Amino acid sequence: MALIAQSRRLRRTPFSEGVEAAGVKGYTVYNHMLLPTVFESVVADYRHLKDHVQIWDVSCERQVELRGPDAQRLMQMLTPRDLSNMQLGQCFYVPIVDETGGMLNDPVAVKLAEDRWWISIADSDLLFWAKGIAYGYRLDVLVDEPDVSPLGIQGPKSDDLMARVFGEEIRKLRFFRYDRFSFEGRDLVIARSGYSKQGGFEIYVEGSDIGMPLWDALFKAGEDLNVRAGCPNLIERIEGGLLSYGNDMTRNNTPHECGLGKFCDTQSAIGCVGRDALLRVAMEGPIRQIRAIEIDGDAVPACDHLWSVFAGGKKVGNISSAAWSPDFTTNVAIGMIRMTHWDAGTKVEVETPDGMRKATVRDKFWI
């Protein structure tokens, strides 16, 4: 692995100082911003995440704010998920598609008011698409990136840590709901959500100046909970089937191919720009789809490009993410497999950088 070159273009975050003091060893770049990928080791971080509580600098989940009378209309134009019954206090996972039904992002939408939304984005400049649509349709809406940097609290002890800093009420927060909690006189939006299956919260830290004070307060409050700095963990997210935009899906894929058909209400999501294209897909179904794949043998190398999947000498798909799982003592992987071979139990072969491996299509992810 090579070093990452520092520049302003790879933006630091309000928590970078804390991340560096905690000994970050690896970074990726996500929405033109630094995202830690490893502290102790990917395996040690994984173990700790499943047993304790971690604080994650996920500032790179930048917000696209929609504000104004047409905010809801624009939001519905962006996604095939029906938002008409969405309430204040809710967060929705929303596929975002272009006019061909191709995935542009898979963010979480936060409805702050009837005329104000945050879209907590995956790795693409969704701001540009939203601005282009708003301009083209002459919508009465402001589209901008506010000074909001999410901080993730993840792991089984998350409730205990958060209650100490924000009060016992936070334990009652339901999954994919948010509320406002106070820290040093500031009201912060906090949701029960996050990019792991270990439970936890995302704090939408509004105002960079409050970043390090909050970071420090959480570490101080969690000393006896064995709190540590962490980050989205490659192994854990594959075990849990958490998809990554740019890794497991791109603009070439429809939500249905990604197993996100349940978030496509093509009959009722009136106004979505991709609706016409997706109606067709919804009727006929996709011909390839995301699957959990178990790859035999020792730990696979880093999956930094698509690995072809074969059956009977013919290509039937690709692997997009893979890692060795200590808990399941196998290589866990995410792949896109053609319908002819996507049934659970199907035996396939994967072309990894160090040779062909036997693999099996699974019915579901590991947890």
Add this chain to the structure above:
Amino acid sequence: MALIAQSRRLRRTPFSEGVEAAGVKGYTVYNHMLLPTVFESVVADYRHLKDHVQIWDVSCERQVELRGPDAQRLMQMLTPRDLSNMQLGQCFYVPIVDETGGMLNDPVAVKLAEDRWWISIADSDLLFWAKGIAYGYRLDVLVDEPDVSPLGIQGPKSDDLMARVFGEEIRKLRFFRYDRFSFEGRDLVIARSGYSKQGGFEIYVEGSDIGMPLWDALFKAGEDLNVRAGCPNLIERIEGGLLSYGNDMTRNNTPHECGLGKFCDTQSAIGCVGRDALLRVAMEGPIRQIRAIEIDGDAVPACDHLWSVFAGGKKVGNISSAAWSPDFTTNVAIGMIRMTHWDAGTKVEVETPDGMRKATVRDKFWI
């Protein structure tokens, strides 16, 4: 510096194999793709670039292709530069602005046919903005990212190397002009352009499969020219005043602030979405602007965030890029300075991570 974590999301290029074999030591991420930043050392690479010839994997300059009857109309909507007299065979450096006149990208536009353009982009998803505008205006144009990966040939011996592979005719190619040249039976668009002041070409390698054959052919042909793998060099580009989108300018800046007013034909660029906003700026002029800044003292550390510039205790600007220049034996820098202090010779102070430094505003860049 931390390591960069490998994943499919940080896309490899058709030349990655060659880049790795050449011993790349550092990467950045640019348009979701790996861009080398250092091979031997930034200083050694700099010396070699100025004396010999280098081959650069700049695949990350992804192309946004506009194709169809409305391609030219859309292209003019994107930029305030007047394209009405642009000829086939020309490349134009074009600021791209939103409806407020804010910079979204600063690419090179290549006019391939009356109804077909490539936009060779800097680091932002310009595709999303172009698609949004095209959709909103119901334009008859396809907007897509083709399988085209630019390969830069830079340095004083570039003409000699290129003539050996593509024939003597290539020496006649004028600056910011392109023509088609043959390699292994394939016609490739080649322009005299590139992100250095040392002269050279950019080969628009169409078809990933031809990537490594071309890479290898160039190295073989250039053995006695001391050809090496290289990359955009931080020192050389600052000396030459080559701006970097995301570093030296963002969506917060107008082209005029970036010294790109000469590319804004606000009277004649009919249809540009940012025209109204920029007419105002063109009349009144910007109140801050990019300047070359000389920073005193030893080599500065990496400039990974804006450094404040002060005069008389008041903030008057920011430094966005800086490096020690061996040839000019000073720290060369790019900054955005308020009009009260932008005159050449003005003494200012720069807040670097290792303390305040004296600095001077210059009338122009070093070369």
